[in-house]
Amino acid sequence: MIAVDDLSVQLNGQPILHQVSLKAQPGEVTVLLGPNGSGKTTLLLCLSAQIPPQEGRIVLDEQPLVELKTRDLARLLAIVPQEHHPVFPYTVREVMLLGRLSRVGFWSQPGARDRAVVTEIIDLLGINHLADKPYTRISGGERQLALLGRCLAQEPQVLLLDEPTNHLDFRNQVMILQLIRELAHQQGLTVLLTLHDPNLALVFADHVILLAAGKIVAQGRPADVIGPETMARLYGLEVGMVCQGEQRLLYPKLL
Amino acid sequence: MFRHPLRGDAVTRRPWAYWLLLLSPLAAFLVAMQVGAYPVSWRAWWHLLASGHGQAGQLHAIIFDIRLPRIVLGMLVGVGLSASGATLQAVFRNPLVDAYIMGLSAGAAFGCAIAVGFIPALPIQIGAFVFSLIAAFLAFTLARTRREVPTLSLILSGVVVSAFFTALVSIVKFLVDPMKLASIVFWLMGSLSQADWRAVGQAGPWILAGSLLIWLGRWRLNAMSMGDVEARALGVDVGRERGLFILAAAVTVAAAVSVTGIIGWVGLMIPHIVRMLVGPDHRRVIPLSMAAGASFMVLSDTAARTMVGGEIPVGIITTLFGAPFFIYLLKRGGAESWSL
Numbered sequence: 093m094i095a096v097d098d099l100s101v102q103l104n105g106q107p108i109l110h111q112v113s114l115k116a117q118p119g120e121v122t123v124l125l126g127p128n129g130s131g132k133t134t135l136l137l138c139l140s141a142q143i144p145p146q147e148g149r150i151v152l153d154e155q156p157l158v159e160l161k162t163r164d165l166a167r168l169l170a171i172v173p174q175e176h177h178p179v180f181p182y183t184v185r186e187v188m189l190l191g192r193l194s195r196v197g198f199w200s201q202p203g204a205r206d207r208a209v210v211t212e213i214i215d216l217l218g219i220n221h222l223a224d225k226p227y228t229r230i231s232g233g234e235r236q237l238a239l240l241g242r243c244l245a246q247e248p249q250v251l252l253l254d255e256p257t258n259h260l261d262f263r264n265q266v267m268i269l270q271l272i273r274e275l276a277h278q279q280g281l282t283v284l285l286t287l288h289d290p291n292l293a294l295v296f297a298d299h300v301i302l303l304a305a306g307k308i309v310a311q312g313r314p315a316d317v318i319g320p321e322t323m324a325r326l327y328g329l330e331v332g333m334v335c336q337g338e339q340r341l342l343y344p345k346l347l
Numbered sequence: 348m349f350r351h352p353l354r355g356d357a358v359t360r361r362p363w364a365y366w367l368l369l370l371s372p373l374a375a376f377l378v379a380m381q382v383g384a385y386p387v388s389w390r391a392w393w394h395l396l397a398s399g400h401g402q403a404g405q406l407h408a409i410i411f412d413i414r415l416p417r418i419v420l421g422m423l424v425g426v427g428l429s430a431s432g433a434t435l436q437a438v439f440r441n442p443l444v445d446a447y448i449m450g451l452s453a454g455a456a457f458g459c460a461i462a463v464g465f466i467p468a469l470p471i472q473i474g475a476f477v478f479s480l481i482a483a484f485l486a487f488t489l490a491r492t493r494r495e496v497p498t499l500s501l502i503l504s505g506v507v508v509s510a511f512f513t514a515l516v517s518i519v520k521f522l523v524d525p526m527k528l529a530s531i532v533f534w535l536m537g538s539l540s541q542a543d544w545r546a547v548g549q550a551g552p553w554i555l556a557g558s559l560l561i562w563l564g565r566w567r568l569n570a571m572s573m574g575d576v577e578a579r580a581l582g583v584d585v586g587r588e589r590g591l592f593i594l595a596a597a598v599t600v601a602a603a604v605s606v607t608g609i610i611g612w613v614g615l616m617i618p619h620i621v622r623m624l625v626g627p628d629h630r631r632v633i634p635l636s637m638a639a640g641a642s643f644m645v646l647s648d649t650a651a652r653t654m655v656g657g658e659i660p661v662g663i664i665t666t667l668f669g670a671p672f673f674i675y676l677l678k679r680g681g682a683e684s685w686s687l
Contacts (some may be wrong), residue, residue: 131677142576173576179440180572190570194582199563201630220679245582 093118093282094139094250101134101306107308108134112148116284116299118249123293125318126213126303127327130310133174133288135303136252139284140171140297153249153282166194170243171252176235181226184238185210185217193243206245213244217271232259240268245277251275251296255283269296290318290342302326318342362623368635374424375642379418379649385409388396388601393620417542420550421648421661422641423615424539424603427554429640430561432614433621433632437568437589439498445614446600449501449593450508452611454482455604457512459534460519463527472549482508483597487590496589518664537610537662539648557599558637564592565633574630610662612669614642617672643669 094116096255101109109131110254116122124132135145139150141157150157168193178187190207199238216225222230227238234340236259243251257265273296276283287293293300296316301311304326310317320331323342330345380385387410395406430444447453458478462469489504490496501684521530563567567588570578575585617640618632626630644661647668651661 140580142579162579162584163582166580173578173580176573176577178573180437180441180622182569182627186569186628190573190581193567195568196566198567201566241583 093151094122094155094284095151096135096139096149097149099135099138099145100144100152101131101138101143102144103134105129107306109138109145112303112306112308114301114311116250116282118282119276119280119283121273121283121296122299122301123233123294123297123314124218124284124301125219125288125290125326126286133254133304134301136171136254136284136286139250140169141165141253163194164244167249168248169252170246170248172236172239172243172254172256174254174258175232175239176239178227181228183224184227184230184234184241185214185223187227187238188241189211191242196245199338209247210241210245216244217241233261233264237264240272248281250282250284252281253289255286257289264294272296290323293344294318294340301303315324315340324339349533359672365631366636367553367626368621368639370638371642375645375649376418376422377538379421380410380414380654382649383414384652391453399659412543416544416547417539417648420542421539421645423455423554424537424607424619425609425640425642425644425649426558426637427599427603427640428610428614428644429617429636430558430633431599432563433629433636433652434568434592434596435614436618437572437629438589438596439460439502440572440574441498441502443615444502445473446596447509447609447611447614449486449505449597450482450512450595451600451604452609453478453516454485455479455484455609456516456535457519458605459608460516460523460531461487463525463531464519465532471603472546475608476601478512479601479604480597482512482549483507483593487593488653493551498672523558523661529680533660534608536660536666538658538660539607540652540658540660543608546606550606552645553602556600557595557602561592561599562633562637564588565629566605566632570594607660608660610644610665612662612666613644616669616673644680647680 094114096112099109099112100107113137115244119241126132134143136190139157141160143269153159155168173253188210189202189206192202192209193297196202196206201245214220215235217240219234219241222234222238229233230238239254240256251272256268260268262299269292272285274282275281295316300314300345302309302317302322312324317328320333320342323329323331330347332345334341334343334344379390380392387406390450391406395410428446433446435446435448436442455475455478458474459471459478461472462471466474485572486501486508488495489507490500520531523531567583570581570583571588571592572587573581578585617638621632621635621639625635643665647664650662650668651659651664
């Protein structure tokens with residue numbers, strides 16, 4: 093579970109987040125929607141203790157974030173970054189194995205159990221064909237999968253993903269979101285992710301938070317929060333919607 | 348798909364290279380023990396071993412008091428230089444870095460210069476050791492801002508500290524008399540000719556301690572090389588661990604430099620060669636760099652003491668042999684050892 097109270101962040105004197113309060117429940121997929129520069133990435137970086145907040149309080153599974161050591165945080169929370177360019181061409185398997193770092197003693201090496209966890213995750217993600225390829229020579233989408241695999245190897249309670257559908261084709265977007273949703277529902281993971289496509293949020297989210305200019309403008313069930321008016325206001329667009337039974341589809345209206 | 352021999356699966360699965368590198372110090376040792384100004388044949392060796400200890404002959408003295416300490420010291424120095432090179436390349440995420448980037452060599456040179464030039468009571472080794480650590484500490488402190496040590500600042504402050512100490516060395520060179528100048532210059536070229544058991548005892552413990560830390564933490568270097576944000580997300584206390592690895596590398600190299608002078612190129616080249624052969628995973632790179640560094644150093648030194656009548660400083664040999672070999676490997680698939 094993630095609980096954020098009155099979080100305010102400034103970077104280089106610029107206010108980025110302003111009194112943000114939110115909750116993300118275990119067993120649910122919570123989606124952050126908002127235009128570019130609305131503070132989504134900053135919020136995720138704050139939650140993973142990469143950026144210190146000026147004000148406010150973050151609690152992860154009953155533990156205040158400020159009291160967690162780096163190592164303990166890595167056991168509790170994993171984050172899939174938007175993009176990552178490594179210098180050395182480690183294989184995908186070697187990269188994923190690093191997810192075990194916080195679970196292996198400081199001066200020790202990963203053991204058979206750690207390798208088994210990674211192999212299991214490789215099967216789960218269906219990336220056997222990538223496992224022994226250099227991480228620098230696979231496509232952006234494949235790298236995203238490898239990074240997700242690394243995060244799963246951490247065996248976290250809380251999973252943050254910064255635009256996990258970036259670089260992915262239509263099929264892989266659905267595949268990865270479906271997988272994340274299953275993990276949340278079946279294993280009780282708390283999942284918080286950012287998306288750019290409100291339609292994907294409608295399909296996959298359990299809970300949606302709308303962020304604009306560093307403030308939360310609405311949150312609730314996807315069907316309540318994502319509509320033509322709210323999206324029009326959030327993105328400054330004319331938005332239309334078609335409904336078919338339970339399904340809704342938003343589309344931009346051309347001017 | 349086009350399959351390069353150094354690409355993909357082959358990078359991780361190359362057991363012959365693994366064992367070749369790992370066992371190479373043994374071969375280098377056997378060669379180096381036999382070859383020299385006084386060649387020792389297999390038969391003489393056998394004789395010596397069979398006749399037992401306590402022999403005070405000339406052969407015994409050559410082997411145990413001259414050749415053996417020199418080989419042991421060469422191995423230690425090779426281990427230290429290449430392990431710390433590999434470590435700093437990972438920590439700085441930069442394949443062009445070695446310990447000297449932090450001003451270590453310039454500091455050592457200055458320590459040597461004032462020991463020779465002005466304070467005859469101060470042994471060169473101690474002067475070099477102390478000043479190389481002072482230089483590294485200066486570079487580290489100058490780079491430190493707001494309790495963080497950014498990579499770029501550290502490299503820049505290393506360059507500044509190097510320039511500063513190099514200027515100081517020049518002043519000393521300008522002021523001292525020509526006899527002393529010659530010995531400073533010879534020392535700076537790097538040589539194992541002063542090797543004896545005392546030097547092994549002086550530098551060995553430091554080199555071994557630093558290398559042991561690096562060896563134990565080798566897997567964490569993979570995480571460090573992913574960058575600060577990623578490393579932190581994986582549970583690495585980046586500031587503290589970077590400091591620890593840099594300290595281990597600096598102490599190792601300072602100890603090596605203090606007994607041999609400045610031997611360039613080993614710390615940069617050996618880790619590259621190892622990465623090209625077995626891939627970038629530091630769980631393999633660190634132990635194999637140590638092994639390859641030890642054998643390269645010993646073989647270079649063997650060449651240094653046998654190629655011409657007298658002695659060539661081994662630093663010259665490492666560069667003369669290392670550079671072309673390095674270029675050859677680079678042309679063959681060097682990009683595999685970092686990224687593209």
